[in-house]
Amino acid sequence: xxxxxxxxxxxxxxxxxxxxxxxLPVLVREVLSFFEPVPGFRCLDATLGLGGHSEALLRKARxxxxxxxxxxGLDRDAEALALAEKRLEAFAPVVYFRHGLFSECGRALAExxxxxxxxxxxxxxxxxxxxxxxxRGFSIKADAPPDMRMDRSRGKSAAxxxxxxxxxxxxxxxxxxxxEPLAGRIAGSISAAxxxxxxxxxxDLARAxxxxxxxxxxxxxxxxxxxxxxxxxxxxxxxELGELDRFLRGIIGLLRPGARLLIIxxxxxxxxxxxxxxxxxxxxxxxxxxxxxxxxxxKATLGILTGKPLRPDAAETAANPRAxxxxxxxxxxxxx
Numbered sequence: 001x002x003x004x005x006x007x008x009x010x011x012x013x014x015x016x017x018x019x020x021x022x023x024l025p026v027l028v029r030e031v032l033s034f035f036e037p038v039p040g041f042r043c044l045d046a047t048l049g050l051g052g053h054s055e056a057l058l059r060k061a062r063x064x065x066x067x068x069x070x071x072x073g074l075d076r077d078a079e080a081l082a083l084a085e086k087r088l089e090a091f092a093p094v095v096y097f098r099h100g101l102f103s104e105c106g107r108a109l110a111e112x113x114x115x116x117x118x119x120x121x122x123x124x125x126x127x128x129x130x131x132x133x134x135x136r137g138f139s140i141k142a143d144a145p146p147d148m149r150m151d152r153s154r155g156k157s158a159a160x161x162x163x164x165x166x167x168x169x170x171x172x173x174x175x176x177x178x179x180e181p182l183a184g185r186i187a188g189s190i191s192a193a194x195x196x197x198x199x200x201x202x203x204d205l206a207r208a209x210x211x212x213x214x215x216x217x218x219x220x221x222x223x224x225x226x227x228x229x230x231x232x233x234x235x236x237x238x239x240e241l242g243e244l245d246r247f248l249r250g251i252i253g254l255l256r257p258g259a260r261l262l263i264i265x266x267x268x269x270x271x272x273x274x275x276x277x278x279x280x281x282x283x284x285x286x287x288x289x290x291x292x293x294x295x296x297x298x299k300a301t302l303g304i305l306t307g308k309p310l311r312p313d314a315a316e317t318a319a320n321p322r323a324x325x326x327x328x329x330x331x332x333x334x335x336x
Contacts, residue, residue, distance in 0.1 A: 025052030026125065026323040027264060030310045034260050034330050035119060037061040041069040044109065044117040044254075046102040046247065048073035049127040051084030057119070058091045070094045072117075074108050076101050076151040076238075080129050101151075103246035106254055116256040122247065123264040125326065126150075126234065138234065140226045142202035148234045158233040162199060167191040177241075178232030179268070185212040186229055206230070231267070244270055248277045252301050255333035261302070266325045271309065278304050278331050302331040 035057055045054045054071050061069035071094065075081045078099055088095050098108040102122060109117065130138050130150065137147035137158065148158040162170070167187045175183035189212035193199050199208060209226035210218065218225055235241065255261060265271040280286070281302040285294040309327035317324045 024128070024320045024323070025049075025056065026123070026316070026320065026326040027310060027312060027328045028053065028056050030328055031121065031262060031264075032056055032060055034262060034305065035060060037064055037066040037069045039066055039068055041066065041119065042114055042117045042256075043069065043071045043119040044105060044121070045071060045073045046105050046120060046122040047124065048075040048084050048097070049077075049080050049123060050129060051087040053121055053123060054084070054095070055088060055091075057121075058088070058095070068094065070096070072096045072098065072108060072112060072114070074098045074100055074102055074105055077127065077130065078151070078153065079133075080127055083129065101243060103243050103250065105247070106250050109254060116254045116259065118256050118259045119262075120251065120255065120259065121262045121264075124240070124244065124270050125264065125266045125322075128322070131322075137202045138230070139202060140206040140224055140230055144201055146202040146205050146230075146233065148230075148237045150238050156237065158205075158237050161233060161236060162190060162205065163194060173236045174229050174232045176232070177235040177269070178228035180228040180232065182212060182217075188212070190229075202230075235267070235269075241269060241273065244273055248273070252281060252333070257333055257335040259333040260305070260330060261333070262328060262330045264326055264328050265309075266327070271327050271329070274329050275309075278302060278329060282331070301334055303334055305330040305332055 031053060037060065041061070043054075043057055045057075048054060051073065054073055058069065058071060061067065071091075073081070073084060073088070073095065075084070076099070081097055081099055085097055096112055098111070100108060126138060130136050132139070134142040135144045135147075136142070137144050146158040146162065149155055161173070165173075167190075170190055171183045171187035174180045174186055180186060186209050190199065190205065190208045193204070193208035193211075199205050206224070206226040209229045210224075213221070213225045251261065263274045265274055282300055282304050284298060284300050286296045286298045287294055306329050309329050312323040312326055
């Protein structure tokens with residue numbers, strides 16, 4: 001029997017509620033505190049995920065009497081993008097979706113005919129959908145090959161890296177991206193387990209990492225010994241620092257005067273990159289100190305609105321432990 005319009009609306013609402021329960025966006029209150037919508041506002045959610053932040057922005061816009069605020073949601077994960085579309089169906093006329101890397105946001109804006117954005121948010125974290133889908137291989141408990149690609153349509157998986165790299169190459173990735181002091185021991189353990197045919201799943205990989213930890217350090221660890229290694233492999237697979245660098249290098253030209261740029265990071269390497277970028281763009285002359293007068297002609301493009309990064313409070317961390325390492329930095333585009 002065909003569903004009535006009322007039933008479809010009720011079913012759609014139930015599905016959107018289910019998707020919302022899958023993902024709790026971090027620092028929503030803090031993000032909204034920098035969102036002051038006006039008619040014609042254009043927002044870019046550069047890492048849409050399951051759409052939690054965009055939903056909050058659009059609700060605030062409606063409640064503020066500015067229903068024509070538009071949002072472009074961009075994400076490299078096609079599965080997350082499809083779920084976000086369902087979640088945001090109620091805002092369909094003013095929401096646009098694009099599949100792609102967030103460093104490609106300039107092209108996505110151009111496709112819509114936008115000359116820039118008034119509000120840009122980039123949440124650099126891994127989505128709950130990715131972590132909680134065993135077949136994606138992000139989790140240390142997954143009984144599936146360690147894939148870890150955010151976009152499964154391109155690139156090498158973590159399994160490819162683990163099975164093709166030398167112990168020295170693995171050590172470099174784990175040391176740099178995971179900031180893991182036992183990188184050498186872990187790389188050796190992974191290499192030995194791989195050569196013995198014992199690394200077929202993410203769980204196998206986690207066990208190989210755990211085996212590299214001395215028993216006393218394993219007992220004293222506050223989290224699973226494999227967390228840093230999995231993080232490092234994920235960052236390498238998705239070229240996360242490279243993506244962030246390309247995004248930052250291109251974003252200034254896409255910010256309209258007065259636009260606000262908000263970046264949420266979960267890793268110290270990402271946060272340091274954002275902090276350095278904000279400081280460089282907030283400064284004027286970039287010439288060496290021993291140069292008597294400015295030769296570079298650089299003018300400040302950003303005003304920093306958060307001296308220190310904003311962090312989740314105790315209540316948010318208790319409700320969503322994954323938010324614990326989130327850090328939000330905000331800057332505003334200065335008028336030319």
